[in-house]
Amino acid sequence: MTRHCLVLGGARSGKTAFAERLALRGGSRPAYLATATTLDAEMRDRVSSHQASRGERFTTIEEPTALSDAILRAGADHDVILxxxxxxxxxxxxxxxEDVSLAVSELCATLMEFRQAKVVLVSNEVGLGIVPDNAMARTFRDLAGSAHQRLAEICDDVYFVAAGLPLTMKGETPGLVS
Structure with missing residues (x-):
């Protein structure tokens, strides 16, 4: 059975490294589906650093918005998609x-039917800090929180990572502390 999972954590918490370990243990043909866009030098440096750290272990697919379509396409050639x-x-x-709620609904529907590959979703938990001081930031926080709740409901496994250590919130404990 293919088990989709959601990995949450704060900035620089170790969530991506943990998700990479999950993906590499979950299949032999992993894809790394990157949603980042490189709008400035700092972001270009971050993307380059991420690419260098994962080396040739993953096939990289870049898709900033059409996530459901990219997952479906990647499932043809890969047994795990991060x-x-x-x-x-x-x-x-x-x-x-774009309508974020509609896109999240589409992603949830795709994941519920998609069993060609395991999908490991990584996301920043942004709702643990102070209430943002502007409407746009509050909207973003609310949309992210809603998406996390909806995805956590349909994913088989959910982890929260802090200080590089995963906490199993739902599902199987992976035994991947190191």
């Missing part, structure tokens, strides 16, 4: 004036 990350995807949708 999506990094949902909060950047939500940002991209907001910038493009």
């Amino acid at each position: 999506v990094d990350c949902l909060t950047l995807w939500i940002t991209n949708l907001l910038i493009a004036n």
